[in-house]
Amino acid sequence: xxxxxxxxKTLAELGVTDAAGVARLFAELRSGFGAQAGSLAxxxxxxxxxxxxxxxxxxxxxxxTENWLKPAPPELKRSVGQELxxxxxxxxxxxxxxxxxxxxxxxxxxxxxxxxxxxLPGVRRPVGSRHPLRQTFEEIERIFLSIGYTVVEGxxxxxPYYNFEALNIPEHHPAxxxxxxxxLASPPGAAEYVLRTHTxxxxxxxxxxxxxxxxxxxxxxxxxxxxxxxxxGYMFHQIEGLAVDTDITFCDFKGTVExxxxxxxxxxxxxxxxxxxxxxxxxxxxxxxSCHLCGGAGCRVCKFSGWIELFGAGMVDPSVYGFVGYDxxxxxxxxxxxxxxxxxxxxxxLDDMQLFFQSDARFLSQFP
Amino acid sequence: xxxxxxxLKEFVALAATPEELRARFSLSGTAVDSIEASAAGPVLDAExxxxxxxxxxxxxxxxxxxxxxxxxxxxxxxxxREGGRGD
Numbered sequence: 001x002x003x004x005x006x007x008x009k010t011l012a013e014l015g016v017t018d019a020a021g022v023a024r025l026f027a028e029l030r031s032g033f034g035a036q037a038g039s040l041a042x043x044x045x046x047x048x049x050x051x052x053x054x055x056x057x058x059x060x061x062x063x064x065t066e067n068w069l070k071p072a073p074p075e076l077k078r079s080v081g082q083e084l085x086x087x088x089x090x091x092x093x094x095x096x097x098x099x100x101x102x103x104x105x106x107x108x109x110x111x112x113x114x115x116x117x118x119x120l121p122g123v124r125r126p127v128g129s130r131h132p133l134r135q136t137f138e139e140i141e142r143i144f145l146s147i148g149y150t151v152v153e154g155x156x157x158x159x160p161y162y163n164f165e166a167l168n169i170p171e172h173h174p175a176x177x178x179x180x181x182x183x184l185a186s187p188p189g190a191a192e193y194v195l196r197t198h199t200x201x202x203x204x205x206x207x208x209x210x211x212x213x214x215x216x217x218x219x220x221x222x223x224x225x226x227x228x229x230x231x232x233g234y235m236f237h238q239i240e241g242l243a244v245d246t247d248i249t250f251c252d253f254k255g256t257v258e259x260x261x262x263x264x265x266x267x268x269x270x271x272x273x274x275x276x277x278x279x280x281x282x283x284x285x286x287x288x289x290s291c292h293l294c295g296g297a298g299c300r301v302c303k304f305s306g307w308i309e310l311f312g313a314g315m316v317d318p319s320v321y322g323f324v325g326y327d328x329x330x331x332x333x334x335x336x337x338x339x340x341x342x343x344x345x346x347x348x349x350l351d352d353m354q355l356f357f358q359s360d361a362r363f364l365s366q367f368p
Numbered sequence: 369x370x371x372x373x374x375x376l377k378e379f380v381a382l383a384a385t386p387e388e389l390r391a392r393f394s395l396s397g398t399a400v401d402s403i404e405a406s407a408a409g410p411v412l413d414a415e416x417x418x419x420x421x422x423x424x425x426x427x428x429x430x431x432x433x434x435x436x437x438x439x440x441x442x443x444x445x446x447x448x449r450e451g452g453r454g455d
Contacts (some may be wrong), residue, residue: 277417
């Protein structure tokens, strides 16, 4: 404004003494407002205008009330008051009209932005797949279910009795060293527990509950205190097998093993049995498969022996029957413990067991 | 355990090569993981089972090899001196 803002002065200072002068002053204010309210671009400019006119502290209307109305001489109070109310009503209504227009424009812009385009292709959500270990489990279970075995499970937290003693591994037996057992912390005098180091305890639990004949497989997790590397982990998976009946011979055992390996790794793979030792089987064997890479000629994978160790097995040691109340004189059977990671690595040609546990989608998605 | 092939020969007159011995041992219950070359000649890495504490020495495995190949076992002849303890 070229001259000073008239609302900072009283009517007397402005030299206004009659109603006509008051009306002229208010008319000027109103046209000044009209010029500013013409076209507001956005909500921020609207808020500026609102504060300048009806703001409680420094708005024009507040200044008019303070400087014109309150000190006005009694004969002018009435006309100032009327003009002020009319101006106030006009300003408020104009502001409200502007606000509605700005809101409408804003929500129209938002709608245009958010509009659903039905012609766009949909978002393809990644679909998970069964873990390769789970697939291996299922395949092994399928093979054994088809020849009359049933699936049994047991606890991962075991007592030393089931994990060791009942499997013919008394305390201080050197075979306990080889197991690298996790012992669970327990208060002094309380019962001791271990994380099972093999699925074999379920052999005992099953035979305690069920009279012969027994034909079971036991899939599950086992724990050993090993540092994780390409062929070791502190947790891995086994499938235990147990068959006990009155007439089971080593031939039955060998036939079962050969049938399983042929089904799982293919008919081209040969097997051999190699003497070994487990406290709960006698005789004990390691089952070897002919190397799938070199066919037995010798290569890096089979460490130039032509054979790859598959799993341990054997005929159930008669002393185990004593622990479960079976008649060792008239019963015989065999047991085996398959390492699931090892079999899966052989089947899929993997060289690092840790791949199974890293949850890397690039790896897992290769097993649809 | 690590097994020095030449050391075994002190106890049994082996004709078999380390490779043949490895295959033979593996089928008799002593798995041999690998054969490494060393300054002392080939070294076999034998994996012993928990029931064969008697094999946990070169002499023990030499006895095993002697039985496998039906060869005489030359027992070590300790040179003992008469005298007090700890001399």
